[in-house]
């Protein structure tokens with residue numbers, strides 16, 4: 482039986498859901514690091530300090546880290562630091578999530594309670610499929626993208642790296658959402674969204690763009 486010890490990076494709201502998912506999947510959370518390094522507990526796990534504690538923990542033999550930061554760019558950056566320190570990225574799949582045996586979930590991803598990931602879907606490294614989100618068959622969710630709670634991707638949707646699909650949004654089959662794009666909460670996306678595009682509404686319309694795609 483391999484050691485299932487994991488350190489969680491970030492001690493905010495995302496960490497709470499991640500800790501439950503990790504524990505449910507058999508991980509032992511040895512502690513958290515946070516920018517706010519004051520000692521405290523999150524769901525009974527200790528905040529042991531800032532990210533400088535990561536090196537010591539690795540030296541103590543902790544092999545896995547989970548980056549529990551909801552911001553897509555920050556999550557990518559912190560994961561890079563953890564990997565540079567020699568960590569492997571843990572994957573947090575809640576026991577109540579339904580993940581097809583024919584789906585692929587890359588390292589560092591989060592699949593939260595009651596989310597559904599159907600056959601031949603591909604969930605990229607560090608992506609988040611948040612609570613009750615649905616990723617239908619043949620979807621591709623890029624690295625560091627975030628499918629927020631209750632969002633629904635119909636079959637064959639592509640979500641680019643670092644994109645955010647807001648809570649409760651619905652995306653029509655086969656639509657492509659570009660890297661770093663943002664889809665507003667509750668939107669109905671019926672046409673492709675370019676990289677860095679920001680859309681909202683039902684049907685979703687452009688409301689701006691980001692100069693540099695996030696993530």
Ligand code: JB2
Pocket residue numbers: 490491492493494495496514515516517531532549550551552555559
């Ligand atoms: O560089 C960092 C760093 N920067 C901010 N390293 C570490 N270890 N921690 C960092 N933080 C910490 O992330 C902040 O001090 C804060 O404690 C935490 C962010 O907490 P917050 O609750 O604001 O966001 P979150 O990322 O945990 O969750 C967001 O994303 C989720 C997907 C929220 O929007 C949630 O509502 C959402 N469900």
